Amino acid sequence: MKAAWYERTGAAPDVLSFGEMPTPAAGPGEVRVRLEASGVNPADAGRRSGSYRAMEYPRVIPNSDGAGIVDQLGAGVTRLSVGQRVWLFNGQRNGRAFGTAAEYIALAEHLVTPLPNDVSFAAGATLGIPCMTSWCCLFGDGPIAGRTVLVTGGAGAVGHYAVQLAKWGGARVIATVSSQMKAEQARLASADLVVNYRTEDVVAKTMAFTAQRGVDRVVDVDFGGNIETTLKLMAMNSTIAVYATNGNRNPVVPIRTLMERCIALRTLVLPALPPPLLAAAQADISKWLAAGTRIHNIAGQFALSETTQAHLAVEKGDKLGTVIVDCAR
Structure with a gap:
Protein backbone atom coordinates (compact mmCIF):
# COMPACT_ATOMS: atom_id res chain seq x y z
CA MET A 1 0.00 0.00 0.00
CA LYS A 2 0.99 3.63 -0.36
CA ALA A 3 1.63 5.49 2.89
CA ALA A 4 3.37 8.46 4.48
CA TRP A 5 5.67 7.84 7.46
CA TYR A 6 8.48 9.21 9.60
CA GLU A 7 11.37 7.52 11.43
CA ARG A 8 12.48 10.54 13.46
CA THR A 9 10.72 13.62 14.73
CA GLY A 10 11.19 17.07 13.27
CA ALA A 11 9.89 19.47 10.64
CA ALA A 12 7.42 17.87 8.22
CA PRO A 13 9.54 18.43 5.05
CA ASP A 14 12.58 16.95 6.78
CA VAL A 15 11.12 13.77 8.27
CA LEU A 16 8.02 12.69 6.31
CA SER A 17 8.50 10.11 3.56
CA PHE A 18 6.03 8.72 1.04
CA GLY A 19 6.17 5.33 -0.66
CA GLU A 20 5.18 1.68 -0.43
CA MET A 21 4.63 -0.27 2.78
CA PRO A 22 3.17 -3.74 3.43
CA THR A 23 -0.63 -3.77 3.49
CA PRO A 24 -1.83 -4.78 6.98
CA ALA A 25 -4.15 -7.72 7.62
CA ALA A 26 -6.99 -7.66 10.14
CA GLY A 27 -6.07 -9.62 13.27
CA PRO A 28 -8.49 -11.17 15.77
CA GLY A 29 -11.07 -8.59 16.84
CA GLU A 30 -9.90 -6.17 14.16
CA VAL A 31 -11.23 -4.80 10.91
CA ARG A 32 -9.22 -3.54 7.98
CA VAL A 33 -10.42 -0.29 6.46
CA ARG A 34 -9.64 0.86 2.93
CA LEU A 35 -9.13 4.50 3.75
CA GLU A 36 -10.71 7.28 1.75
CA ALA A 37 -9.85 10.18 4.09
CA SER A 38 -7.45 10.92 6.93
CA GLY A 39 -7.94 13.78 9.40
CA VAL A 40 -4.85 15.75 10.43
CA ASN A 41 -5.11 17.25 13.91
CA PRO A 42 -2.71 19.43 15.91
CA ALA A 43 -1.84 16.43 18.09
CA ASP A 44 -0.72 14.50 14.99
CA ALA A 45 1.54 17.34 13.91
CA GLY A 46 2.80 17.73 17.48
CA ARG A 47 3.78 14.07 17.73
CA ARG A 48 5.58 14.24 14.40
CA SER A 49 7.44 17.43 15.33
CA GLY A 50 8.58 16.03 18.67
CA SER A 51 6.92 18.81 20.66
CA TYR A 52 4.46 16.40 22.33
CA ARG A 53 6.72 13.49 23.24
CA ALA A 54 9.77 11.50 22.15
CA MET A 55 9.57 9.08 19.23
CA GLU A 56 7.64 6.03 20.42
CA TYR A 57 8.24 3.58 17.56
CA PRO A 58 10.95 3.00 14.92
CA ARG A 59 8.50 4.04 12.18
CA VAL A 60 5.20 5.92 12.47
CA ILE A 61 2.41 6.43 9.95
CA PRO A 62 0.85 9.66 11.28
CA ASN A 63 -2.75 10.76 11.86
CA SER A 64 -5.29 9.31 14.23
CA ASP A 65 -8.63 9.87 12.49
CA GLY A 66 -10.02 8.50 9.25
CA ALA A 67 -12.94 7.23 7.21
CA GLY A 68 -13.33 4.59 4.54
CA ILE A 69 -14.80 1.18 3.74
CA VAL A 70 -14.35 -2.05 5.69
CA ASP A 71 -12.70 -4.56 3.36
CA GLN A 72 -11.56 -7.34 5.72
CA LEU A 73 -12.78 -8.78 9.04
CA GLY A 74 -10.64 -10.46 11.67
CA ALA A 75 -11.77 -13.45 13.69
CA GLY A 76 -14.55 -12.66 16.15
CA VAL A 77 -15.78 -9.45 14.52
CA THR A 78 -19.58 -9.34 14.51
CA ARG A 79 -20.64 -5.67 14.65
CA LEU A 80 -19.34 -4.58 11.23
CA SER A 81 -19.39 -6.07 7.75
CA VAL A 82 -17.30 -5.96 4.58
CA GLY A 83 -18.35 -3.06 2.35
CA GLN A 84 -19.63 -0.91 5.22
CA ARG A 85 -18.83 2.82 5.27
CA VAL A 86 -17.14 3.76 8.57
CA TRP A 87 -15.26 6.43 10.49
CA LEU A 88 -12.54 5.70 13.03
CA PHE A 89 -10.48 7.32 15.77
CA ASN A 90 -7.33 6.62 17.83
CA GLY A 91 -5.67 5.07 14.77
CA GLN A 92 -2.10 6.07 15.65
CA ARG A 93 -2.52 5.87 19.42
CA ASN A 94 -2.49 3.41 22.33
CA GLY A 95 0.26 1.13 21.04
CA ARG A 96 -0.49 1.46 17.32
CA ALA A 97 2.38 2.94 15.32
CA PHE A 98 0.55 2.99 11.99
CA GLY A 99 -2.19 5.57 11.57
CA THR A 100 -4.39 6.79 8.74
CA ALA A 101 -1.96 8.52 6.34
CA ALA A 102 -2.13 5.37 4.24
CA GLU A 103 -4.38 3.43 1.90
CA TYR A 104 -5.29 0.87 4.61
CA ILE A 105 -5.40 0.52 8.38
CA ALA A 106 -6.19 -2.47 10.61
CA LEU A 107 -7.46 -1.73 14.09
CA ALA A 108 -9.81 -2.92 16.83
CA GLU A 109 -13.48 -3.13 15.93
CA HIS A 110 -14.52 -0.92 18.87
CA LEU A 111 -12.64 2.06 17.38
CA VAL A 112 -14.70 1.91 14.18
CA THR A 113 -18.23 3.34 13.78
CA PRO A 114 -20.71 3.16 10.88
CA LEU A 115 -20.78 6.31 8.73
CA PRO A 116 -24.18 7.41 7.36
CA ASN A 117 -24.52 7.43 3.58
CA ASP A 118 -25.23 11.16 3.54
CA VAL A 119 -21.96 12.04 5.33
CA SER A 120 -18.90 12.24 3.07
CA PHE A 121 -15.69 10.39 3.85
CA ALA A 122 -13.92 13.73 4.31
CA ALA A 123 -16.56 14.77 6.85
CA GLY A 124 -16.30 11.37 8.51
CA ALA A 125 -12.58 11.91 9.04
CA THR A 126 -13.40 14.99 11.17
CA LEU A 127 -15.47 12.98 13.68
CA GLY A 128 -12.54 11.49 15.63
CA ILE A 129 -10.50 13.90 17.74
CA ALA A 272 -6.73 7.99 27.76
CA LEU A 273 -10.49 8.06 28.31
CA PRO A 274 -12.23 4.87 29.51
CA PRO A 275 -13.74 2.63 26.81
CA PRO A 276 -17.33 2.86 28.15
CA LEU A 277 -17.25 6.66 27.84
CA LEU A 278 -15.83 6.46 24.33
CA ALA A 279 -18.49 3.92 23.35
CA ALA A 280 -21.18 6.25 24.68
CA ALA A 281 -19.71 9.08 22.61
CA GLN A 282 -19.74 6.97 19.44
CA ALA A 283 -23.36 5.95 20.03
CA ASP A 284 -24.52 9.49 20.74
CA ILE A 285 -22.66 10.95 17.75
CA SER A 286 -24.41 8.38 15.57
CA LYS A 287 -27.78 9.54 16.95
CA TRP A 288 -26.81 13.17 16.44
CA LEU A 289 -25.79 12.56 12.82
CA ALA A 290 -29.06 10.75 12.14
CA ALA A 291 -31.18 13.51 13.68
CA GLY A 292 -30.44 16.25 11.17
CA THR A 293 -28.01 18.01 8.87
CA ARG A 294 -24.73 18.87 10.58
CA ILE A 295 -21.87 21.22 9.72
CA HIS A 296 -18.51 19.55 9.17
CA ASN A 297 -15.83 22.19 8.59
CA ILE A 298 -13.07 21.03 6.26
CA ALA A 299 -10.12 23.41 6.18
CA GLY A 300 -8.37 21.92 3.16
CA GLN A 301 -7.79 18.68 1.28
CA PHE A 302 -4.52 17.17 0.07
CA ALA A 303 -3.53 14.02 -1.80
CA LEU A 304 -1.87 11.23 0.21
CA SER A 305 1.44 12.11 -1.44
CA GLU A 306 0.97 15.65 -0.07
CA THR A 307 0.82 14.64 3.59
CA THR A 308 3.75 16.96 4.29
CA GLN A 309 1.75 19.92 2.96
CA ALA A 310 -1.25 18.83 5.04
CA HIS A 311 0.83 18.88 8.23
CA LEU A 312 2.23 22.29 7.34
CA ALA A 313 -1.31 23.58 6.81
CA VAL A 314 -2.22 22.49 10.35
CA GLU A 315 0.91 24.04 11.84
CA LYS A 316 0.29 27.35 10.09
CA GLY A 317 -2.35 27.97 12.75
CA ASP A 318 -5.03 29.76 10.72
CA LYS A 319 -7.16 26.81 9.62
CA LEU A 320 -10.93 26.79 10.14
CA GLY A 321 -11.92 23.19 10.63
CA THR A 322 -9.99 19.97 9.98
CA VAL A 323 -7.33 19.41 7.33
CA ILE A 324 -8.01 16.25 5.31
CA VAL A 325 -5.71 13.90 3.39
CA ASP A 326 -7.52 12.10 0.56
CA CYS A 327 -6.05 8.61 0.89
CA ALA A 328 -7.40 7.34 -2.43
CA ARG A 329 -5.63 9.95 -4.56
Whole structure:
Protein backbone atom coordinates (compact mmCIF):
# COMPACT_ATOMS: atom_id res chain seq x y z
CA MET A 1 0.00 0.00 0.00
CA LYS A 2 0.99 3.63 -0.36
CA ALA A 3 1.63 5.49 2.89
CA ALA A 4 3.37 8.46 4.48
CA TRP A 5 5.67 7.84 7.46
CA TYR A 6 8.48 9.21 9.60
CA GLU A 7 11.37 7.52 11.43
CA ARG A 8 12.48 10.54 13.46
CA THR A 9 10.72 13.62 14.73
CA GLY A 10 11.19 17.07 13.27
CA ALA A 11 9.89 19.47 10.64
CA ALA A 12 7.42 17.87 8.22
CA PRO A 13 9.54 18.43 5.05
CA ASP A 14 12.58 16.95 6.78
CA VAL A 15 11.12 13.77 8.27
CA LEU A 16 8.02 12.69 6.31
CA SER A 17 8.50 10.11 3.56
CA PHE A 18 6.03 8.72 1.04
CA GLY A 19 6.17 5.33 -0.66
CA GLU A 20 5.18 1.68 -0.43
CA MET A 21 4.63 -0.27 2.78
CA PRO A 22 3.17 -3.74 3.43
CA THR A 23 -0.63 -3.77 3.49
CA PRO A 24 -1.83 -4.78 6.98
CA ALA A 25 -4.15 -7.72 7.62
CA ALA A 26 -6.99 -7.66 10.14
CA GLY A 27 -6.07 -9.62 13.27
CA PRO A 28 -8.49 -11.17 15.77
CA GLY A 29 -11.07 -8.59 16.84
CA GLU A 30 -9.90 -6.17 14.16
CA VAL A 31 -11.23 -4.80 10.91
CA ARG A 32 -9.22 -3.54 7.98
CA VAL A 33 -10.42 -0.29 6.46
CA ARG A 34 -9.64 0.86 2.93
CA LEU A 35 -9.13 4.50 3.75
CA GLU A 36 -10.71 7.28 1.75
CA ALA A 37 -9.85 10.18 4.09
CA SER A 38 -7.45 10.92 6.93
CA GLY A 39 -7.94 13.78 9.40
CA VAL A 40 -4.85 15.75 10.43
CA ASN A 41 -5.11 17.25 13.91
CA PRO A 42 -2.71 19.43 15.91
CA ALA A 43 -1.84 16.43 18.09
CA ASP A 44 -0.72 14.50 14.99
CA ALA A 45 1.54 17.34 13.91
CA GLY A 46 2.80 17.73 17.48
CA ARG A 47 3.78 14.07 17.73
CA ARG A 48 5.58 14.24 14.40
CA SER A 49 7.44 17.43 15.33
CA GLY A 50 8.58 16.03 18.67
CA SER A 51 6.92 18.81 20.66
CA TYR A 52 4.46 16.40 22.33
CA ARG A 53 6.72 13.49 23.24
CA ALA A 54 9.77 11.50 22.15
CA MET A 55 9.57 9.08 19.23
CA GLU A 56 7.64 6.03 20.42
CA TYR A 57 8.24 3.58 17.56
CA PRO A 58 10.95 3.00 14.92
CA ARG A 59 8.50 4.04 12.18
CA VAL A 60 5.20 5.92 12.47
CA ILE A 61 2.41 6.43 9.95
CA PRO A 62 0.85 9.66 11.28
CA ASN A 63 -2.75 10.76 11.86
CA SER A 64 -5.29 9.31 14.23
CA ASP A 65 -8.63 9.87 12.49
CA GLY A 66 -10.02 8.50 9.25
CA ALA A 67 -12.94 7.23 7.21
CA GLY A 68 -13.33 4.59 4.54
CA ILE A 69 -14.80 1.18 3.74
CA VAL A 70 -14.35 -2.05 5.69
CA ASP A 71 -12.70 -4.56 3.36
CA GLN A 72 -11.56 -7.34 5.72
CA LEU A 73 -12.78 -8.78 9.04
CA GLY A 74 -10.64 -10.46 11.67
CA ALA A 75 -11.77 -13.45 13.69
CA GLY A 76 -14.55 -12.66 16.15
CA VAL A 77 -15.78 -9.45 14.52
CA THR A 78 -19.58 -9.34 14.51
CA ARG A 79 -20.64 -5.67 14.65
CA LEU A 80 -19.34 -4.58 11.23
CA SER A 81 -19.39 -6.07 7.75
CA VAL A 82 -17.30 -5.96 4.58
CA GLY A 83 -18.35 -3.06 2.35
CA GLN A 84 -19.63 -0.91 5.22
CA ARG A 85 -18.83 2.82 5.27
CA VAL A 86 -17.14 3.76 8.57
CA TRP A 87 -15.26 6.43 10.49
CA LEU A 88 -12.54 5.70 13.03
CA PHE A 89 -10.48 7.32 15.77
CA ASN A 90 -7.33 6.62 17.83
CA GLY A 91 -5.67 5.07 14.77
CA GLN A 92 -2.10 6.07 15.65
CA ARG A 93 -2.52 5.87 19.42
CA ASN A 94 -2.49 3.41 22.33
CA GLY A 95 0.26 1.13 21.04
CA ARG A 96 -0.49 1.46 17.32
CA ALA A 97 2.38 2.94 15.32
CA PHE A 98 0.55 2.99 11.99
CA GLY A 99 -2.19 5.57 11.57
CA THR A 100 -4.39 6.79 8.74
CA ALA A 101 -1.96 8.52 6.34
CA ALA A 102 -2.13 5.37 4.24
CA GLU A 103 -4.38 3.43 1.90
CA TYR A 104 -5.29 0.87 4.61
CA ILE A 105 -5.40 0.52 8.38
CA ALA A 106 -6.19 -2.47 10.61
CA LEU A 107 -7.46 -1.73 14.09
CA ALA A 108 -9.81 -2.92 16.83
CA GLU A 109 -13.48 -3.13 15.93
CA HIS A 110 -14.52 -0.92 18.87
CA LEU A 111 -12.64 2.06 17.38
CA VAL A 112 -14.70 1.91 14.18
CA THR A 113 -18.23 3.34 13.78
CA PRO A 114 -20.71 3.16 10.88
CA LEU A 115 -20.78 6.31 8.73
CA PRO A 116 -24.18 7.41 7.36
CA ASN A 117 -24.52 7.43 3.58
CA ASP A 118 -25.23 11.16 3.54
CA VAL A 119 -21.96 12.04 5.33
CA SER A 120 -18.90 12.24 3.07
CA PHE A 121 -15.69 10.39 3.85
CA ALA A 122 -13.92 13.73 4.31
CA ALA A 123 -16.56 14.77 6.85
CA GLY A 124 -16.30 11.37 8.51
CA ALA A 125 -12.58 11.91 9.04
CA THR A 126 -13.40 14.99 11.17
CA LEU A 127 -15.47 12.98 13.68
CA GLY A 128 -12.54 11.49 15.63
CA ILE A 129 -10.50 13.90 17.74
CA PRO A 130 -12.69 16.98 17.06
CA CYS A 131 -16.17 15.53 17.56
CA MET A 132 -15.33 12.82 20.11
CA THR A 133 -13.40 15.32 22.23
CA SER A 134 -16.24 17.83 22.16
CA TRP A 135 -18.79 15.16 23.17
CA CYS A 136 -16.64 13.99 26.09
CA CYS A 137 -16.11 17.56 27.27
CA LEU A 138 -19.85 18.22 27.19
CA PHE A 139 -21.45 14.98 28.35
CA GLY A 140 -18.67 13.27 30.30
CA ASP A 141 -20.42 14.09 33.59
CA GLY A 142 -24.01 13.59 32.48
CA PRO A 143 -26.80 15.46 30.66
CA ILE A 144 -26.53 19.21 29.99
CA ALA A 145 -30.17 19.97 29.15
CA GLY A 146 -31.18 23.30 30.64
CA ARG A 147 -27.60 24.22 31.50
CA THR A 148 -25.52 27.10 30.16
CA VAL A 149 -22.32 26.08 28.36
CA LEU A 150 -19.51 28.37 27.25
CA VAL A 151 -17.31 27.12 24.40
CA THR A 152 -14.00 28.93 23.99
CA GLY A 153 -12.82 28.95 20.40
CA GLY A 154 -16.33 28.32 19.13
CA ALA A 155 -15.26 28.27 15.48
CA GLY A 156 -12.41 25.81 15.95
CA ALA A 157 -12.46 22.14 15.00
CA VAL A 158 -13.47 20.97 18.49
CA GLY A 159 -15.33 24.14 19.44
CA HIS A 160 -17.60 24.18 16.39
CA TYR A 161 -18.72 20.63 17.09
CA ALA A 162 -19.11 21.48 20.79
CA VAL A 163 -21.55 24.30 19.95
CA GLN A 164 -23.62 22.02 17.72
CA LEU A 165 -23.66 19.10 20.17
CA ALA A 166 -24.44 21.32 23.15
CA LYS A 167 -27.48 22.76 21.37
CA TRP A 168 -28.59 19.25 20.43
CA GLY A 169 -28.19 18.29 24.09
CA GLY A 170 -30.56 21.05 25.20
CA ALA A 171 -28.08 23.60 26.56
CA ARG A 172 -27.90 27.36 26.10
CA VAL A 173 -24.59 28.04 24.40
CA ILE A 174 -22.15 30.93 24.52
CA ALA A 175 -19.19 30.86 22.10
CA THR A 176 -16.09 33.03 22.20
CA VAL A 177 -14.23 33.83 18.98
CA SER A 178 -11.43 36.09 17.75
CA SER A 179 -12.86 37.56 14.52
CA GLN A 180 -16.05 38.48 12.71
CA MET A 181 -15.61 35.58 10.29
CA LYS A 182 -15.32 33.13 13.18
CA ALA A 183 -18.33 34.74 14.85
CA GLU A 184 -20.39 33.91 11.78
CA GLN A 185 -19.21 30.28 11.97
CA ALA A 186 -20.28 30.04 15.60
CA ARG A 187 -23.69 31.49 14.76
CA LEU A 188 -24.11 28.98 11.95
CA ALA A 189 -23.51 26.29 14.56
CA SER A 190 -26.47 27.79 16.51
CA ALA A 191 -24.69 29.51 19.40
CA ASP A 192 -27.13 31.62 21.41
CA LEU A 193 -24.53 34.28 22.21
CA VAL A 194 -21.25 34.92 20.37
CA VAL A 195 -18.58 37.12 21.97
CA ASN A 196 -15.47 38.41 20.20
CA TYR A 197 -12.91 38.32 23.00
CA ARG A 198 -10.64 40.73 21.15
CA THR A 199 -13.21 43.54 21.04
CA GLU A 200 -15.80 42.68 23.71
CA ASP A 201 -15.86 42.04 27.46
CA VAL A 202 -16.38 38.28 27.77
CA VAL A 203 -17.14 38.36 31.49
CA ALA A 204 -19.63 41.23 31.26
CA LYS A 205 -21.45 39.73 28.26
CA THR A 206 -21.58 36.27 29.85
CA MET A 207 -22.79 37.45 33.25
CA ALA A 208 -25.48 39.61 31.64
CA PHE A 209 -26.63 36.66 29.51
CA THR A 210 -26.87 34.42 32.61
CA ALA A 211 -28.51 37.04 34.85
CA GLN A 212 -25.26 37.22 36.89
CA ARG A 213 -25.39 33.50 37.69
CA GLY A 214 -22.47 32.39 35.50
CA VAL A 215 -22.06 29.31 33.32
CA ASP A 216 -22.44 25.68 34.30
CA ARG A 217 -19.79 24.28 32.01
CA VAL A 218 -16.87 25.54 29.96
CA VAL A 219 -15.34 23.62 27.06
CA ASP A 220 -11.88 25.15 27.05
CA VAL A 221 -9.34 25.23 24.22
CA ASP A 222 -6.74 27.08 26.33
CA PHE A 223 -7.12 26.55 30.06
CA GLY A 224 -3.87 28.24 31.04
CA GLY A 225 -4.35 31.22 28.77
CA ASN A 226 -7.98 31.70 29.76
CA ILE A 227 -8.03 30.87 33.47
CA GLU A 228 -8.07 34.44 34.77
CA THR A 229 -11.17 35.21 32.69
CA THR A 230 -12.81 31.81 33.09
CA LEU A 231 -12.89 31.90 36.88
CA LYS A 232 -14.80 35.19 36.81
CA LEU A 233 -17.75 33.70 34.91
CA MET A 234 -18.23 30.27 36.52
CA ALA A 235 -21.41 29.45 38.43
CA MET A 236 -21.38 27.60 41.74
CA ASN A 237 -21.02 23.83 41.30
CA SER A 238 -19.80 24.17 37.72
CA THR A 239 -17.21 22.39 35.58
CA ILE A 240 -14.33 23.40 33.35
CA ALA A 241 -13.59 20.72 30.74
CA VAL A 242 -10.02 21.17 29.48
CA TYR A 243 -8.77 19.64 26.24
CA ALA A 244 -5.84 21.98 25.51
CA THR A 245 -3.69 24.59 27.25
CA ASN A 246 -1.18 25.81 24.70
CA GLY A 247 -1.28 29.45 25.84
CA ASN A 248 0.23 28.44 29.18
CA ARG A 249 1.12 24.80 29.71
CA ASN A 250 1.99 25.28 33.38
CA PRO A 251 -0.61 27.68 34.77
CA VAL A 252 -0.98 28.61 38.43
CA VAL A 253 -4.36 27.24 39.54
CA PRO A 254 -6.00 29.00 42.54
CA ILE A 255 -7.32 25.83 44.14
CA ARG A 256 -8.96 27.63 47.05
CA THR A 257 -11.09 29.65 44.61
CA LEU A 258 -12.20 26.45 42.90
CA MET A 259 -12.96 24.81 46.25
CA GLU A 260 -15.06 27.65 47.61
CA ARG A 261 -17.24 27.66 44.49
CA CYS A 262 -17.14 23.89 43.96
CA ILE A 263 -15.72 24.27 40.45
CA ALA A 264 -14.60 20.91 39.06
CA LEU A 265 -11.81 20.44 36.53
CA ARG A 266 -12.26 17.71 33.93
CA THR A 267 -9.02 17.32 31.99
CA LEU A 268 -8.88 14.91 29.09
CA VAL A 269 -7.07 13.55 26.09
CA LEU A 270 -9.05 11.18 23.91
CA PRO A 271 -6.72 8.12 23.95
CA ALA A 272 -6.73 7.99 27.76
CA LEU A 273 -10.49 8.06 28.31
CA PRO A 274 -12.23 4.87 29.51
CA PRO A 275 -13.74 2.63 26.81
CA PRO A 276 -17.33 2.86 28.15
CA LEU A 277 -17.25 6.66 27.84
CA LEU A 278 -15.83 6.46 24.33
CA ALA A 279 -18.49 3.92 23.35
CA ALA A 280 -21.18 6.25 24.68
CA ALA A 281 -19.71 9.08 22.61
CA GLN A 282 -19.74 6.97 19.44
CA ALA A 283 -23.36 5.95 20.03
CA ASP A 284 -24.52 9.49 20.74
CA ILE A 285 -22.66 10.95 17.75
CA SER A 286 -24.41 8.38 15.57
CA LYS A 287 -27.78 9.54 16.95
CA TRP A 288 -26.81 13.17 16.44
CA LEU A 289 -25.79 12.56 12.82
CA ALA A 290 -29.06 10.75 12.14
CA ALA A 291 -31.18 13.51 13.68
CA GLY A 292 -30.44 16.25 11.17
CA THR A 293 -28.01 18.01 8.87
CA ARG A 294 -24.73 18.87 10.58
CA ILE A 295 -21.87 21.22 9.72
CA HIS A 296 -18.51 19.55 9.17
CA ASN A 297 -15.83 22.19 8.59
CA ILE A 298 -13.07 21.03 6.26
CA ALA A 299 -10.12 23.41 6.18
CA GLY A 300 -8.37 21.92 3.16
CA GLN A 301 -7.79 18.68 1.28
CA PHE A 302 -4.52 17.17 0.07
CA ALA A 303 -3.53 14.02 -1.80
CA LEU A 304 -1.87 11.23 0.21
CA SER A 305 1.44 12.11 -1.44
CA GLU A 306 0.97 15.65 -0.07
CA THR A 307 0.82 14.64 3.59
CA THR A 308 3.75 16.96 4.29
CA GLN A 309 1.75 19.92 2.96
CA ALA A 310 -1.25 18.83 5.04
CA HIS A 311 0.83 18.88 8.23
CA LEU A 312 2.23 22.29 7.34
CA ALA A 313 -1.31 23.58 6.81
CA VAL A 314 -2.22 22.49 10.35
CA GLU A 315 0.91 24.04 11.84
CA LYS A 316 0.29 27.35 10.09
CA GLY A 317 -2.35 27.97 12.75
CA ASP A 318 -5.03 29.76 10.72
CA LYS A 319 -7.16 26.81 9.62
CA LEU A 320 -10.93 26.79 10.14
CA GLY A 321 -11.92 23.19 10.63
CA THR A 322 -9.99 19.97 9.98
CA VAL A 323 -7.33 19.41 7.33
CA ILE A 324 -8.01 16.25 5.31
CA VAL A 325 -5.71 13.90 3.39
CA ASP A 326 -7.52 12.10 0.56
CA CYS A 327 -6.05 8.61 0.89
CA ALA A 328 -7.40 7.34 -2.43
CA ARG A 329 -5.63 9.95 -4.56
